[in-house]
Amino acid sequence: MTGLRRWWRLWRALIHVLIAVFKVALLYPHWPVSRRRVEVRAWAQTALEIFGVRTCIAGRSTAPSQPCMLVANHVSWLDVFVILSFADARFVAKAQVARWPLVGGLARALGTVFIDRSARASAAATNAMVRGLFFEKSTVCIFPEGTTTDGSMIKVFRAPLLQAAIDQAVDIQPIALRYVRPDGSPGTEAAFTGEMSLLRSLWMLAGCSALRTDITLLTPVGAADFNRHDLANQLQRSIASHLDVPCEAGTRTRSCGSHAMTAAFAGATAACRASSIDLA
Numbered sequence: 001m002t003g004l005r006r007w008w009r010l011w012r013a014l015i016h017v018l019i020a021v022f023k024v025a026l027l028y029p030h031w032p033v034s035r036r037r038v039e040v041r042a043w044a045q046t047a048l049e050i051f052g053v054r055t056c057i058a059g060r061s062t063a064p065s066q067p068c069m070l071v072a073n074h075v076s077w078l079d080v081f082v083i084l085s086f087a088d089a090r091f092v093a094k095a096q097v098a099r100w101p102l103v104g105g106l107a108r109a110l111g112t113v114f115i116d117r118s119a120r121a122s123a124a125a126t127n128a129m130v131r132g133l134f135f136e137k138s139t140v141c142i143f144p145e146g147t148t149t150d151g152s153m154i155k156v157f158r159a160p161l162l163q164a165a166i167d168q169a170v171d172i173q174p175i176a177l178r179y180v181r182p183d184g185s186p187g188t189e190a191a192f193t194g195e196m197s198l199l200r201s202l203w204m205l206a207g208c209s210a211l212r213t214d215i216t217l218l219t220p221v222g223a224a225d226f227n228r229h230d231l232a233n234q235l236q237r238s239i240a241s242h243l244d245v246p247c248e249a250g251t252r253t254r255s256c257g258s259h260a261m262t263a264a265f266a267g268a269t270a271a272c273r274a275s276s277i278d279l280a
Contacts, residue, residue: 002207002209003207005206005207005209006203006206006207007206009050009051009052009206010202010203010206012050013047013050013051013202013206016043016046016047016050017102017103017106018102020043020106021102021105021106023039024105024106024109024110025109028109037088040084040088040110041084041085041086041088043084044080044081044082044084044085045085047081048078048081048082048085048213051078051205051206051208051211052208052209052210052211053078053082053179053190053210053211053212053213054210054211054212054213055082055085055086055212055213055215056212056213056214056215057086057215057216057217058214058215058216058217059215059216059217059218060173060217060218060219060220065170065171066137066139067133067134067136067137067138067139067140067168067170068139068140068170068171068172068173068220069130069134069139069140069141069142069162069164069165069170069171069172069173069223070083070087070089070139070140070141070142070172070173070175071141071142071143071144071157071162071172071173071174071175071235071239072141072142072143072174072175072176072177072239073143073145073149073151073154073175073176073177073239073240073243074143074145074147074148074149074177075148075149075150075151075177075179075190075191075192076148076179076190076191076192076201077192077198077201078179078190078192078205078213079143079177080093082177082213082215083141083175086215087139087141088139089138089139089140089141090110090111090112090113090133090138090139090140090141091107091110091112091113091140091141091142092112092113092114092115092126092130092140092141092142092143092161093107093112093113093114093115094114094115094116094117094146095114095115095116095117097112097114098112098114100198103198111133113126113129113130113133113140115161117146123160123161123163126161126164127160127161127163127164127167128164130164130165131164131167131168134164134165134168134170135168140164142161142162144157144158144159144161144162144232144235144236145157145158146158146161148191148192148193149191149193150186150188150191150193151178151179151186151188151191151243151245152186152245153240153245153246153247153248154236154239154240154243154245154246154247154248155248156232156236156247156248157232157233157235157236158232159228159229159231159232160228162223162228162231162232162235163228165223165231166223166224166226166227166228166231168223169222169223169224170223171220171221171222171223172220172221172222172223172231172235173217173218173220174217174218174219174220174221174235174238174239175215175216175217175218175239176214176215176216176218176239176242176243177213177214177215178213178214178243179191179211179212179213179214180211180212180213180214181208181209181210181211181212182209182210182212187208187211187212189204189205189207189208189211190205190208190211190213216242218238218239218242219238221234221235221238
């Protein structure tokens with residue numbers, strides 16, 4: 001049964017991406033902004049459904065002021081679909097994503113800002129582009145860990161990525177993401193870590209029976225109230241504390257949680273609810 005499910009999901013995913021490529025190439029440029037938002041959100045929601053991923057949103061019932069910056073912990077490429085399923089956002093992504101087959105072209109068409117972390121001047125150029133997006137009243141999403149983890153800890157947040165939010169004095173919406181299996185245990189199948197290839201990640205995810213993504217919108221933070229290093233530490237601690245996982249050594253607070261991890265999973269299950277939160 002697992003084999004059949006895996007191949008069926010992968011086939012559906014390929015068709016879903018090909019249809020998206022067709023729409024982006026021929027239809028997307030001619031749609032009004034409102035239609036684009038609807039199509040992107042529906043596309044992301046369908047992608048999650050294909051892989052058996054259900055989302056549960058908890059936290060704020062109203063969106064922060066526009067423009068704003070979304071800041072989330074990073075577990076998987078799947079995080080992008082999770083956020084797009086409820087928010088209209090532009091992403092900052094590593095330059096390698098632009099070279100991914102099919103997906104890279106879609107990311108470019110959707111206005112993703114790519115950052116080359118091997119170039120020292122890249123952060124300044126990226127911040128300039130993000131400031132431009134804020135000027136256009138756009139919501140921008142970043143994953144300041146700069147890499148993915150298996151969710152068992154929160155890595156150091158890269159402070160330079162937050163400078164544009166400080167410069168434009170926008171609100172920052174911290175988002176805590178956690179993947180869990182139906183029994184409440186950590187959904188490690190979603191993790192895209194180390195030297196894992198995208199194909200290997202797709203293969204593992206397609207074989208998973210079901211996953212739930214717990215999305216918690218934490219209390220917004222005014223970027224203008226901090227310098228970028230204190231802001232990075234504040235956001236890291238906030239997300240780690242909610243997920244009850246430690247912060248990577250090198251930050252001011254190494255351990256940010258106060259309860260057992262299993263209790264956190266149980267609490268998230270109890271608190272998880274459907275929501276009409278809209279960050280569009």
